[in-house]
Amino acid sequence: MTNQEVSKVLDDIATMLELVGENPFKCRAYERASRELENSIENVEDLIETERLGDLPGIGKALVEKITELVTSGRMSYYEELRDKIPGGLFDMLKIPGFGPKKAYAVYRDMDITTLDDLESAAQSGRLSGISGFGKKTEERILAGIQSLKERVGLHRLGDVLPCAEMIVDQLRACPAVRRISYAGSLRRMKEVVKDIDILVSSDDSDTVMDAFTRIEFVRETVVRGTTKTSVALDSGINCDLRVVANQSFPAAMQYFTGSKDHNVHLRSIARDLGCKVNEYGVFRGEAVIPCASEQEIYESLNLKYIPPELREDTGEIGAAANGTLPDLIDTTDILGMLHCHTRWSDGSNSVAEMAEAARKRGYRYLAICDHSQSSHVANGLSADRVREQWEEIETVNRSMEDFVVLKGIEVDIKNDGSLDYPDEIMEQFDIVVGSVHQNLHMPSAQMTERLVSALSHPHLDILGHPTNRLILSREPSRFDMDAIIETAAQHGKVLELNGHPWRLDLNWLHCKRAARRGVKIAITTDAHSTADMDLLRYGVGTARRGWLTKGDVVNSLNADEFRSLFSL
DNA sequence: GCCGTTTTCGGCCCGACTGTTTTCAGTCG
Numbered sequence: 001m002t003n004q005e006v007s008k009v010l011d012d013i014a015t016m017l018e019l020v021g022e023n024p025f026k027c028r029a030y031e032r033a034s035r036e037l038e039n040s041i042e043n044v045e046d047l048i049e050t051e052r053l054g055d056l057p058g059i060g061k062a063l064v065e066k067i068t069e070l071v072t073s074g075r076m077s078y079y080e081e082l083r084d085k086i087p088g089g090l091f092d093m094l095k096i097p098g099f100g101p102k103k104a105y106a107v108y109r110d111m112d113i114t115t116l117d118d119l120e121s122a123a124q125s126g127r128l129s130g131i132s133g134f135g136k137k138t139e140e141r142i143l144a145g146i147q148s149l150k151e152r153v154g155l156h157r158l159g160d161v162l163p164c165a166e167m168i169v170d171q172l173r174a175c176p177a178v179r180r181i182s183y184a185g186s187l188r189r190m191k192e193v194v195k196d197i198d199i200l201v202s203s204d205d206s207d208t209v210m211d212a213f214t215r216i217e218f219v220r221e222t223v224v225r226g227t228t229k230t231s232v233a234l235d236s237g238i239n240c241d242l243r244v245v246a247n248q249s250f251p252a253a254m255q256y257f258t259g260s261k262d263h264n265v266h267l268r269s270i271a272r273d274l275g276c277k278v279n280e281y282g283v284f285r286g287e288a289v290i291p292c293a294s295e296q297e298i299y300e301s302l303n304l305k306y307i308p309p310e311l312r313e314d315t316g317e318i319g320a321a322a323n324g325t326l327p328d329l330i331d332t333t334d335i336l337g338m339l340h341c342h343t344r345w346s347d348g349s350n351s352v353a354e355m356a357e358a359a360r361k362r363g364y365r366y367l368a369i370c371d372h373s374q375s376s377h378v379a380n381g382l383s384a385d386r387v388r389e390q391w392e393e394i395e396t397v398n399r400s401m402e403d404f405v406v407l408k409g410i411e412v413d414i415k416n417d418g419s420l421d422y423p424d425e426i427m428e429q430f431d432i433v434v435g436s437v438h439q440n441l442h443m444p445s446a447q448m449t450e451r452l453v454s455a456l457s458h459p460h461l462d463i464l465g466h467p468t469n470r471l472i473l474s475r476e477p478s479r480f481d482m483d484a485i486i487e488t489a490a491q492h493g494k495v496l497e498l499n500g501h502p503w504r505l506d507l508n509w510l511h512c513k514r515a516a517r518r519g520v521k522i523a524i525t526t527d528a529h530s531t532a533d534m535d536l537l538r539y540g541v542g543t544a545r546r547g548w549l550t551k552g553d554v555v556n557s558l559n560a561d562e563f564r565s566l567f568s569l
Numbered sequence: 570g571c572c573g574t575t576t577t578c579g580g581c582c583c584g585a586c587t588g589t590t591t592t593c594a595g596t597c598g
Contacts, residue, residue, distance in 0.1 A: 017570095025571085025580085029570035029581095058570085060572080062570060062571085063570070098597080100595060100597085101595090103596090133588085133594075229586090256598090277582090277583085
């Protein structure tokens with residue numbers, strides 16, 4: 001059983017406890033335990049086997065017992081008892097904005113409403129006003145909420161949202177009433193999926209800023225308009241919140257609205273221990289404000305080193321900031337080589353020369369062309385003959401460029417039995433080999449593990465491409481034993497890819513953390529199919545930063561000579 | 570439910586906003 005599966009059960013328990021009005025701190029204990037497991041780089045089964053589950057913060061005697069029952073027997077009686085008591089439809093109701101556990105349980109208890117549809121018709125007929133605490137406005141909000149639930153899916157890929165947020169920031173910056181501006185929230189933490197856009201502005205004239213905001217051309221409708229907060233829906237279906245604060249509160253508000261919630265909760269308990277208080281307006285000792293001109297000074301006022309947004313998930317970064325062991329995170333400027341790129345030879349849209357020039361212009365020193373191999377028919381994969389022709393073209397381009405080198409790479413299909421898609425006499429001539437699974441993505445876990453282990457043991461494979469094959473919000477990852485893959489990569493000195501394409505981000509940040517801890521090197525790539533795709537690198541780097549990766553963990557931060565010698569070229 | 574170098578019981582982050590209310594509960598981030 002995976003950490004994610006256990007985490008989901010704990011999360012459901014927390015929700016059900018909230019619904020029945022349990023002690024909110026008990027609910028939070030389950031939520032915390034859920035998140036602790038979800039974010040743990042340790043496998044829950046290993047933790048149980050070695051009796052270290054209780055070492056995780058927030059997991060005590062009772063939870064160790066319940067989680068052990070779940071993992072060893074596949075069931076948890078406590079969970080099943082709760083589930084028998086609470087209709088599943090109540091979970092759906094919680095997705096209605098402004099409709100929380102108390103209201104959901106009230107409609108169930110007082111009117112026996114158990115589904116969204118029943119709730120909708122009850123609200124339409126005005127029957128809900130009979131319940132204490134429910135009025136006309138509440139019914140209207142429920143109806144509007146159900147309507148917007150039907151229209152919008154809740155989550156969006158980082159790559160779809162970040163450019164949008166940057167456009168909004170650029171447009172608002174032109175408004176003279178705006179003093180400081182930035183996007184915040186999970187977007188700033190570079191989470192792979194985000195729910196909405198949070199924009200923060202400091203200004204002395206919030207009304208003018210709000211006007212400018214609601215008049216942005218791709219704003220579809222204004223949902224809430226206030227003096228400190230305005231919410232709009234964009235044409236793309238994404239919600240965007242703008243908050244306006246006084247200029248002196250901007251750093252504290254940035255810290256606060258960047259989150260994560262867990263990070264902030266932990267930070268405030270640190271503040272409390274120091275006799276201070278942190279909120280979105282500043283850091284306070286009693287009534288007195290401790291002046292902070294930047295986020296950095298906020299952290300310093302709590303005796304912590306500055307914590308980059310990508311680390312703020314309460315997975316140990318606060319402890320590391322306290323004792324000075326925060327990692328020196330990889331940065332986009334550290335990346336010197338653009339790896340895993342496609343050209344017109346397979347399914348890319350630019351030539352080798354165009355890709356090389358684009359990479360050189362962006363400041364990279366080398367480029368690995370990795371087109372598809374012969375089995376990838378739909379992707380116009382290269383036969384052995386076409387591979388040789390491509391090599392000639394790459395050599396021509398190399399002769400024409402100074403201080404830049406194009407490597408002869410391939411993204412070779414890993415076949416069902418783990419073998420690679422060309423005979424050895426071709427394989428051995430590539431400079432760099434990325435091996436990826438493109439067919440039969442959902443074979444049984446044991447079989448997929450064997451397939452990947454076998455590929456990683458192949459002497460000519462250098463990098464395992466997009467290891468889990470997931471497509472974010474679209475395709476589930478392949479199932480296999482990730483720890484076995486990491487272990488095999490470590491033993492054979494192989495590299496794992498962090499495919500930075502915003503649909504993939506594969507490995508994900510937690511896998512990166514696990515791999516790096518085992519000493520496995522990571523290649524941050526773009527999987528570029530055009531010159532423009534090279535700009536996707538920042539999503540890969542953002543994910544790497546979330547995974548605590550440093551320059552030393554990433555092979556394409558090496559310069560061209562170091563890189564060539566790592567792969568014995 | 571967790572946690573503790575003042576505590577094994579009594580805490581557990583904090584404030585804004587909203588709607589239904591005469592002083593507050595619920596929701597949200």
